Every structure is written in C-alpha cells, then in structure tokens.
Amino acid sequence: MKVGYYPGCTLNSTAEEYNISARKVCASLGIELVEISDWTCCGASAAHAASHLMAVALPLKNLLAYQKLGPDTLVLPCAACYSRFKAAAYLYPAHEEEMEEIFREKYDQALEIRSLLNFLTGEELLRSIKERVKEPLTYLRVVAYYGCLLTRPPRITGEEQYEYPTFMEELIGELGAEPLDWSYKTECCGMSFSLSAPELVIKLCGDILRNAKDVGANVIAVACPLCQANLDTRQREVEKRYQVNLDLPILYFTQLIGLALGMTPAELGLRKHLVPLRV
Amino acid sequence: MLAQEIKKDIGENIYKCYQCIKCTSGCPTVYAMDLSINQIMRALQLGKDDLALKSKTIWLCTSCWTCATRCPQGIDITSVMDFLRMRAAKMEIRDQQAATIAGFNQIFLDSVRSHGRIFELGMIIKLKMMTRKIFQDLGLGLRMILKGKIPFAPQRVGHMREVRSMFRRIREIEGRKV
Numbered sequence: 001m002k003v004g005y006y007p008g009c010t011l012n013s014t015a016e017e018y019n020i021s022a023r024k025v026c027a028s029l030g031i032e033l034v035e036i037s038d039w040t041c042c043g044a045s046a047a048h049a050a051s052h053l054m055a056v057a058l059p060l061k062n063l064l065a066y067q068k069l070g071p072d073t074l075v076l077p078c079a080a081c082y083s084r085f086k087a088a089a090y091l092y093p094a095h096e097e098e099m100e101e102i103f104r105e106k107y108d109q110a111l112e113i114r115s116l117l118n119f120l121t122g123e124e125l126l127r128s129i130k131e132r133v134k135e136p137l138t139y140l141r142v143v144a145y146y147g148c149l150l151t152r153p154p155r156i157t158g159e160e161q162y163e164y165p166t167f168m169e170e171l172i173g174e175l176g177a178e179p180l181d182w183s184y185k186t187e188c189c190g191m192s193f194s195l196s197a198p199e200l201v202i203k204l205c206g207d208i209l210r211n212a213k214d215v216g217a218n219v220i221a222v223a224c225p226l227c228q229a230n231l232d233t234r235q236r237e238v239e240k241r242y243q244v245n246l247d248l249p250i251l252y253f254t255q256l257i258g259l260a261l262g263m264t265p266a267e268l269g270l271r272k273h274l275v276p277l278r279v
Numbered sequence: 280m281l282a283q284e285i286k287k288d289i290g291e292n293i294y295k296c297y298q299c300i301k302c303t304s305g306c307p308t309v310y311a312m313d314l315s316i317n318q319i320m321r322a323l324q325l326g327k328d329d330l331a332l333k334s335k336t337i338w339l340c341t342s343c344w345t346c347a348t349r350c351p352q353g354i355d356i357t358s359v360m361d362f363l364r365m366r367a368a369k370m371e372i373r374d375q376q377a378a379t380i381a382g383f384n385q386i387f388l389d390s391v392r393s394h395g396r397i398f399e400l401g402m403i404i405k406l407k408m409m410t411r412k413i414f415q416d417l418g419l420g421l422r423m424i425l426k427g428k429i430p431f432a433p434q435r436v437g438h439m440r441e442v443r444s445m446f447r448r449i450r451e452i453e454g455r456k457v
C-alpha cells in the first residue's frame with residue numbers, strides 16, 4: 001500500500017524519533033510512505049492568527065504538490081499539521097478564486113487527508129498490527145493523550161468520537177498494554193506557547209500529567225510532536241511547581257507499536273526523550 | 280461595529296450567543312485571561328469592540344477548538360478569536376505576556392517566509408532578543424541540544440522562489456481588500 005506522507009517541520013527536528021518510529025512501523029506493515037522533497041511549513045498556529053489567506057495557502061501549497069504524486073490518501077503524523085491541512089481543505093471552496101490567483105492552479109479536492117493515528121487504527125491495519133505483536137507490552141499502564149487538534153472540531157475532522165475518543169485505547173489494548181480511563185485525553189497542552197508563555201504550558205501540562213499519575217499510568221501515549229515536547233520537556237518544572245513525583249515517559253504511539261513488534265528502544269529513538277522509559 | 284464585520288468576513292453571527300457559558304467552562308487558559316470567552320461575545324454584541332480587542336484573552340487563546348466544538352449555537356468562536364487577533368495585531372499591545380505571544384507569531388511566520396520551514400534555533404534567539412529574557416529556559420535548551428533535538432542549521436527547501444511568490448501574491452490580494 002502506498003500513501004502520501006507529510007512529516008512537517010518538527011518531525012525533521014525536535015521530534016525526529018516520531019518520524020523514525022513512524023517510518024519503521026509503516027515499513028514493517030508493508031506501507032510505503034511517499035514524501036515530496038520540497039514540502040513547506042503548514043503555518044501551524046501562527047498563520048491562522050495572522051491572515052485568512054495564509055492559513056489556507058500554506059497547507060494548500062503542499063496539497064497541490066501531493067495531489068500530483070499519485071496516492072489518493074495523504075497521511076500526517078503531526079496533529080497540528082493535520083488540523084491545518086484539514087481546515088485548509090474545508091475552507092478551500094470559499095477561497096477558490098484567490099487560491100487560483102496565488103498558485104495558478106486548481107486543487108481537485110480528491111485527496112483523503114488522515115492523521116497517522118486514525119490511519120493506523122483503521123480496522124484492517126489494526127488487525128495487521130495485532131497479528132504482528134511479538135512482545136506484548138503487559139508491563140505498561142497507558143493513558144492515551146489525543147490532545148486538542150486530532151479530533152476537533154468534528155465538522156472539519158469528520159471524527160465521530162471527538163470528546164472522548166477511544167481508538168488509541170483500542171490500539172494500546174491490542175499491543176498488550178492496559179489502557180486507562182482519565183479525563184484529560186482531549187485537553188490542550190498549550191501547544192506553541194511552550195516558547196512564548198512557558199508558565200501557561202506548565203499549568204496545563206501539570207493538570208494533564210497529575211491526572212495521568214493519579215489514575216495509575218506509567219506511560220502517556222501521544223500522537224503529536226507538540227504534545228510530546230510539552231509533556232516531556234516541561235515535566236521537571238511541573239514536578240517542582242506542584243511538589244510531585246511524576247516520572248512519566250511520553251511515548252509516541254508509533255514507538256509503542258514498534259516495541260510490541262519487537263523493535264529495540266534504540267531503533268525507535270527512545271533515547272531522545274528527557275524522561276526515560278525504564279523497562 | 281466588529282460584530283457586523285465578523286458576519287461579513289467569516290460568516291459568524293455573534294448575536295446568536297445566549298450566554299450559556301459552555302465556551303468558558305471548557306477553555307483551558309481562561310484562568311489566566313482578563314475577560315472570559317462569553318464576556319468577549321457579550322462585548323461584541325454590545326459594540327464594545329475595544330474591550331475585546333484590548334483584552335489579554337484573545338492572545339491567551341491557544342486555538343484548541345474546544346469552545347467552537349461545544350457552542351450549542353454553533354458559533355465558531357475559535358475563528359472569531361483569529362479575527363480579533365488579526366485586528367488587534369495592528370494596535371499596540373500593552374500586556375507583556377500578550378505582546379510576547381503576538382511577537383512570537385510574527386517570528387514564526389518570518390521563519391517560514393525566509394526558509395520555507397521553521398528553524399527553531401533561529402526563532403528561539405529572536406524571541407530572546409525580543410523579550411530580553413536571555414536566561415529563561417537556558418538549562419532546558421541545553422538538555423535538548425544534548426539530546427540532539429535542536430538542529431543548528433535551517434532545513435533546506437528547494438523552490439524558495441515559489442514560497443516567496445506565494446507570500447507576495449497573498450500580500451497583493453490583501454492589499455486590494457483594504
């Protein structure tokens with residue numbers, strides 16, 4: 001199976017291990033990820049706060065390139081990129097003329113835009129993952145953290161479970177780990193405020209991390225490089241601020257799949273995290 | 280009145296708001312805001328545009344889509360926040376936290392304009408020059424560099440000419456509108 005793949009800026013820098021583990025896991029499932037070489041930034045949280053046109057144009061520039069590539073599905077590992085691509089596709093009809101003036105071409109709107117998590121937890125691939133599990137993760141109690149952008153708003157994402165999704169838990173269960181119920185799975189981690197307003201991120205991540213700890217998790221599974229970075233890199237400050245001991249490794253769901261399929265922590269880039277997974 | 284411009288520009292009808300406060304209840308950053316989300320809506324209904332535009336609230340919104348998902352009146356509040364930020368960006372922002380967030384958005388877009396992708400290290404340095412908080416997060420930055428998480432050079436994108444012409448044409452179209 002061949003699908004288009006847009007890694008996004010962070011997967012080439014701060015979240016390299018998400019890229020590595022996503023590629024490894026997809027390869028072992030027989031999925032070929034096709035990436036264009038000169039993709040550009042989706043604008044993340046900055047473009048839509050600055051200009052309507054920029055918010056549509058930045059993702060669209062990439063959609064135009066991917067529509068020529070072949071595969072009719074485009075998969076995005078980063079929840080923030082995914083959200084911007086989905087929003088751009090949703091808003092495109094209202095800006096069609098302006099976009100044609102900017103790019104001198106039309107978007108045929110045929111690409112199916114999916115998050116990597118949604119894609120890999122589809123019925124068939126989930127079964128295929130289950131069949132390949134070599135080392136069940138029975139030692140892990142996991143809370144699934146979707147973050148705010150992966151499922152919302154439903155009119156743009158098309159997601160049926162948007163307030164209390166459970167498709168990541170389904171995957172975690174198939175990997176042999178124990179998924180736990182909790183109340184912060186779709187709360188916001190503060191996203192891009194990590195650099196511009198860290199004190200906000202520490203409060204938001206503090207709420208998320210402490211609830212995860214309270215329900216008995218020993219790992220948080222994520223599907224977004226911004227969530228991972230905030231929960232991992234700000235954890236020490238959260239511990240200090242709230243006088244708690246957390247020690248919660250933040251793993252990409254692709255790393256969890258990889259571990260269950262028998263890949264080594266080093267192969268999956270686990271050493272890149274600040275809070276280590278001790279197994 | 281801004282409420283009318285919002286209707287014209289993004290099609291959202293502020294007058295539909297009936298103050299149920301669902302938006303505010305779910306907002307992750309409301310604890311740090313000066314006006315709650317429903318108060319912003321009320322201010323817009325009453326034509327007190329300045330209250331909304333000068334609030335910290337619009338800058339502390341993370342665009343998490345919670346309010347827009349839950350509003351029983353179907354108002355896309357998240358996009359209303361975007362609209363307000365675009366308007367407020369042209370005014371002076373007094374609050375320091377809000378000004379840093381707004382300034383960072385600008386730094387982010389400058390990075391995309393000049394490299395086609397974001398260049399974290401360049402952005403961090405610019406942010407530090409802007410806020411003069413050189414030492415904030417220094418330890419964390421070093422730990423991340425040691426983990427190989429922060430590249431020292433920007434990523435390379437071919438066809439930078441296309442990126443530049445995209446930004447130029449956007450500016451042209453926006454220039455025609457005002």
Ligand code: SF4
Binds near residue numbers: 301303320
């Ligand atoms: S949720 Fe909607 S109707 Fe309720 S207060 Fe907020 S904007 Fe008004």
Ligand code: SF4
Binds near residue numbers: 342357360
């Ligand atoms: S989108 Fe903004 S205003 Fe709405 S809930 Fe999220 S942070 Fe609050």
